[in-house]
Amino acid sequence: MTHYDYIVIGAGSAGCVVANRLTEDPDTTVLLLEAGNPDTKPEIQIPLDCTTLPGTEVDWGYFSEPEPYLNNRKIFCPRGKVLGGSSAINFLLYIRGNHHDYDHWQSLGNPGWSYQDVLPYFNKSENQQRGASQYHGVEGELSVTDIISPAPISQRFIDACIAMGYNYNPDFNAMHQEGAGPFQFTVKDGKRHSTAAAFLLPILDRPNLTIQTGALVTRLLFEGTRTVGVEYLHEGMLHQVRINKEVIVSAGAFDSPKLLMLSGIGDAEQLQPMGIDVVANLPGVGQNLRDHIFVAVPYESTQNLHTANTSNGIAETGLFLHSEANLNVAPDLELIFGPILWAPPGYPNSGVGFTGLVVLNHPQNIGSVSLRPAEGSSASLSPEPKDTPIIRLNYLQSQSDVQKLVDAIKLMRQLLHNSAFDEFRGREVAPGADVTSDEVLAAYVRETCGTVFHPIGTCKMGTDPMAVVDPELRVHGIEGLRVVDASIMPTLITGHTNAPTIMIGEKAADLIKAASSVSKQPQTAIAY
Numbered sequence: 275m276t277h278y279d280y281i282v283i284g285a286g287s288a289g290c291v292v293a294n295r296l297t298e299d300p301d302t303t304v305l306l307l308e309a310g311n312p313d314t315k316p317e318i319q320i321p322l323d324c325t326t327l328p329g330t331e332v333d334w335g336y337f338s339e340p341e342p343y344l345n346n347r348k349i350f351c352p353r354g355k356v357l358g359g360s361s362a363i364n365f366l367l368y369i370r371g372n373h374h375d376y377d378h379w380q381s382l383g384n385p386g387w388s389y390q391d392v393l394p395y396f397n398k399s400e401n402q403q404r405g406a407s408q409y410h411g412v413e414g415e416l417s418v419t420d421i422i423s424p425a426p427i428s429q430r431f432i433d434a435c436i437a438m439g440y441n442y443n444p445d446f447n448a449m450h451q452e453g454a455g456p457f458q459f460t461v462k463d464g465k466r467h468s469t470a471a472a473f474l475l476p477i478l479d480r481p482n483l484t485i486q487t488g489a490l491v492t493r494l495l496f497e498g499t500r501t502v503g504v505e506y507l508h509e510g511m512l513h514q515v516r517i518n519k520e521v522i523v524s525a526g527a528f529d530s531p532k533l534l535m536l537s538g539i540g541d542a543e544q545l546q547p548m549g550i551d552v553v554a555n556l557p558g559v560g561q562n563l564r565d566h567i568f569v570a571v572p573y574e575s576t577q578n579l580h581t582a583n584t585s586n587g588i589a590e591t592g593l594f595l596h597s598e599a600n601l602n603v604a605p606d607l608e609l610i611f612g613p614i615l616w617a618p619p620g621y622p623n624s625g626v627g628f629t630g631l632v633v634l635n636h637p638q639n640i641g642s643v644s645l646r647p648a649e650g651s652s653a654s655l656s657p658e659p660k661d662t663p664i665i666r667l668n669y670l671q672s673q674s675d676v677q678k679l680v681d682a683i684k685l686m687r688q689l690l691h692n693s694a695f696d697e698f699r700g701r702e703v704a705p706g707a708d709v710t711s712d713e714v715l716a717a718y719v720r721e722t723c724g725t726v727f728h729p730i731g732t733c734k735m736g737t738d739p740m741a742v743v744d745p746e747l748r749v750h751g752i753e754g755l756r757v758v759d760a761s762i763m764p765t766l767i768t769g770h771t772n773a774p775t776i777m778i779g780e781k782a783a784d785l786i787k788a789a790s791s792v793s794k795q796p797q798t799a800i801a802y
Contacts, residue, residue: 276515276516277303277515277516277517277518278303278304278305278484278515278516278517278518279296279302279303279304279517279518279519279520280296280302280303280304280305280517280519280520280521280522280786281304281305281306281307281503281504281515281517281520281521281522282296282304282305282306282307282522282524283307283491283504283521283522283523283524283525283533284307284308284309284359284523284524284525284526284529284530284759285306285307285308285310285357285358285359285469285470285474285485285487285524286354286358286359286360286361286469286524286525286526286759286775287358287359287360287361287469287759287760287771287772287775287776287779288469288524288758288759288760288775288776288778288779288782289306289308289359289469289522289524289525289758289759289779290306290357290358290359290361290469290470290472290473290474290779291399291469291473291776291779291780291783292522292524292758292779292782292783292786293306293473293474293483293485294415294473294474294477295779295780295783295784295787296783296786296787297477297480297482297483299482299787300480300481300482301482302482302790303482303483303484303518304482304483304484305484305486305515306474306483306484306485306486307486307489307491307504307506308356308357308359308485308486308487308488308489309355309488309489309490309491310332310354310355310356310357310359310487310488311331311332311356311357311487311488312356312357312487313332313356313357313358313362313468313470313471315327315330315331315332315356317330318332318356318358318362318363318466318468319465319466320465320466320583321366321459321461321464321465321466321583321584321585321586322581322582322583322584322585322586322587323583324363324364324365324366324466324586324587324588325365325586325587325588325614325616327352327362327363328350328352328363329350329352331355332354332355332356332362332363333352333353333354333355333363334352334353334354334355334528334529334662335350335352336350336351336352336353336528336662336663336665337349337350337351337662337665338351338641338665338666338667339664339665339666341666341667341668341669342668342671343668343669343670343671343720344669344670344720344721344723345720345721347721349667349669349724349725350724350725351528351665351667351725351727351729352727353526353528353529356470357468357470357474357485357487358468358469358470358471358474359468359469359470359526360526360727360772361460361468361469361470361772361776362466362468362469362470364727364772365586365588365589365727366459366460366461366466366586367457367458367459367460367586367589367770367772368418368447368457368458368459368460368770368772368773369446369447369457369769369770369773370396370446370447370767370769370773370774370777371604371767371768371769371773371774372451372604372605372767372768372769373389373449374389374603374604374768375389375604375765375766375767375768376388376389376391376392376767377389378765379735379763379764379765382736382738382764382765383736383737383738383745384735384736384745384764385745386745386781387735387745392777392781393409395777395780395781395784396411396447396773396777397409397410397411397414398411398413398414398780399411399414399415399416399472399776399777399780400412400414400416400418401413401414401415401416401417401418402418403417403418403419403420403458404420404445407448409445409447409448409449410447415472415473415476416460416467416469416472416473416776417460417461417462417467417472418458418459418460419458419459419461419462420456420458420459421456421457421458421459421584421585421590422461422464422582422584422585423582423584423585424456424582424585424590424591425579425580425581425582425585425590425613426579426580427575427579427613427628427695427698428456428590428591428611428612428613429591430694430695430698431454431591431592431593431611431630431689431694432454432455432456432591433692433694434689434690434692434694434695435453435454435593435689436454437692437693437694438688438689438692440452440453440454440593440595441453441454442454442455443455443594444456446592446594446769447773451594451604451605451768451769452594452595452596452605453593453594453595454591454592454593455591455592456590456591457589457590457591457592459586460472460772461584464583464584469776469779486506486508488508488509489506489507489508489513490506490507490508490659490660491504491505491506491507491525491533491659492505492506492507492512492536492659493505493533493536493537493659494521494523494533494534494537494539494755495514495516496537496538496553496752499553499554499751499752499753500752500753500754501517501520501521501752501753501754501755502516502517502754503515503516503517503521504517504521507659507660517754519754519790520754520755520756520786521754521755521756522756522757522758522782522786523733523755523756523757523758523759524757524758524759524779525759526729526759526760526761527563527643527729527730527731527732527733527759527760527761528643528663528665528729528732529663530732530733530757530759530761531559531560531643531663531732531733531742531761532560532643532645532663534556534559534733534742534749534757535550535559535560535644535645536550536645536657536659537553538550538551538552538553538554539553539554539556539559539749539752540552540555540556540557540559540560541555541556541557541559541560542555542557543557544644544645545645548645548647548657553752554749554750554751554752556742556749556750556751557739557740558733558734558739558740558741558742559732559733559742560642560643560644560663560732561640561642561732561734561740562640562642562731562732562734562740562764563640563641563642563643563665563666563667563729563730563731563732564637564639564640564641564729564730564731564763564765564766565637565639565641565667565669565725565726565728565729565730565766566633566634566635566637566725566726566728566766567633567634567637567639567669567670567675567679567723567724567725567726568610568631568632568633568634568723568724568725568726569631569632569679569682569683569718569719569722569723569724570616570617570618570629570630570631570704570722571629571630571631571632571683571686571687571690571702571704571705572615572616572617572621572627572628572629572630572702572703572704573615573627573628573629573630573690573699573700573701573702573703574615574625574626574627574700574701574703575615575626575627575628575698575699575700576697576698576699576700577626577697577698578626579613579614579626579627579628579698580613581613581614585613586612587612587613587614587616588610588612588614588616588629588631589610589611589612589631590611590612590613591610591611592608592609592610592611593608593609593689594607594608594635594768595607595609597678597681597682604635604636604768605635605768606634606635606636606678606768607632607633607634607635607678607682608632608633608635608768608769609630609631609632609633609682609685609686609689610630610631610632610633611628611629611630611631612628612629612631613628614627614628614629615627615628615629615703616629616631617629617703617704618704618721618722618724619722620721620722621703621704622703627700627703628690628698630686630689630690632679632682632683632685632686633726634675634678634679634682635766635768635769636765636766636768637669637670637672637675637766638671638672638674638675639667639668639669639670639671639672639675640668640671641665641666641667641668642664642665642666642732643663643664643665643666643732644663644664644666645657645661645663645664646661646662646663646664648661667725669723670719670720670723676716676719676720677712677716679719679723680712680715680716680719683705683715683718683719684715687702704718704722705718705722726770728760728766728770728771729760730760730761730763730766730767730771731760731761731763731764731765731766732761733749733757733761733762734761734762734763734764735747735762735763735764736764741764742757742761742762743756743757743762746785746789747762747778747782747785756782756785756786758778758779758782759775759778759779760774760775760778762778763778
């Protein structure tokens with residue numbers, strides 16, 4: 275049977291980084307398993323085509339269960355199923371989050387995860403177009419750039435924010451996040467720079483790295499509580515591969531907990547009735563699902579907006595702000611502006627226009643991911659690895675979240691009705707100029723809100739009874755197994771999750787290397 279030192283499951287935002295860093299040592303062998311195919315779809319490379327990728331063959335195409343607080347709507351939850359994972363289908367924004375976020379992680383019992391601890395790992399990955407600084411690196415693999423040929427109207431959003439008293443912020447990834455400014459993208463030479471392009475493509479000739487696409491991992495293999503390998507499905511055949519050191523699960527906030535549960539790691543009370551042998555009773559697996567929520571406020575434009583192929587179209591400039599005057603916490607709102615018309619289902623969604631998105635950075639919804647019993651069977655039969663997980667988001671379970679979004683819509687309208695937009699502004703497409711009362715705006719929020727594609731937390735890091743991994747990302751009670759992706763985040767960050775997940779991959783690689791180095795050291799004999 276084939277052996278590797280490490281097996282990395284999932285070639286996404288974290289998995290590509292881990293595979294790269296571990297194989298820097300030519301004596302270390304790594305197998306990288308990806309359920310999707312190579313990233314050859316042409317639209318992946320064109321930033322403006324990002325909105326066309328969800329729902330295609332490079333997307334898992336997940337939906338939530340009917341959401342009880344959203345009139346039983348199912349929420350579409352795209353996730354990358356391709357080399358590069360969600361970094362190959364996302365909207366390319368590079369936003370790290372706020373320093374308060376990481377200091378909070380440490381305060382929850384995760385030493386080594388404060389802002390000062392993680393900042394070097396952000397910088398390590400980065401090749402920042404603007405140059406090196408305390409907050410940016412230039413020697414990393416990931417290209418981070420200003421937007422090439424931004425639409426002129428996007429600057430008008432910044433102008434409107436400043437006119438309303440907000441500060442100009444040229445860099446959301448420096449010490450201060452508040453204010454209005456331009457976004458930066460993960461783009462190189464005008465093309466998307468996914469983690470596959472940044473961290474895999476340059477090292478394909480490393481003989482100690484094996485990449486297998488089209489490989490769906492069905493379960494982890496154990497001897498007692500020690501991880502010894504994985505089983506995966508490829509071209510209709512099951513394969514088993516063993517490890518010398520560790521398995522690293524980097525399958526994302528939906529599929530990492532799913533794989534753990536399929537393998538017997540999770541809440542024993544849920545797994546045993548499904549016929550799954552419990553290896554470790556960890557009730558937190560699949561719990562603590564958190565995600566950002568957005569609502570769109572699109573307008574028709576009276577003139578062409580000249581959106582370039584090098585833009586994502588939906589987010590060129592933005593504003594981070596506090597809904598209340600409390601500067602001792604991270605901003606709870608993000609307002610995003612883009613030069614394309616992006617209306618919710620049921621509203622006109624063609625023609626020339628621009629869109630404001632209002633985003634809750636720290637909503638109170640907490641959901642879950644669980645296994646789906648085999649279709650047509652009783653719950654006593656084991657779930658099928660190919661079946662989609664049960665996703666419950668619980669958006670807007672808090673009325674205060676609804677009110678914040680209602681108030682944010684009003685603020686977005688004020689900004690878009692500033693004189694800076696007078697020569698562009700046409701009809702408000704949604705919710706519509708006649709929709710003004712809090713009650714009707716709240717109904718619009720519940721009818722149209724959606725995901726910002728930032729699910730996290732389902733294998734959260736910590737030491738409390740619901741934690742799944744420790745601060746070194748080792749699964750509690752299991753030897754030789756780590757989870758390395760957005761699912762380990764205990765709470766949401768203030769921004770977008772691609773950059774933090776890459777950081778997690780960088781930090782995890784160092785933790786793994788350090789553990790391997792310790793295990794190689796000769797033991798000192800003790801004389802009695």
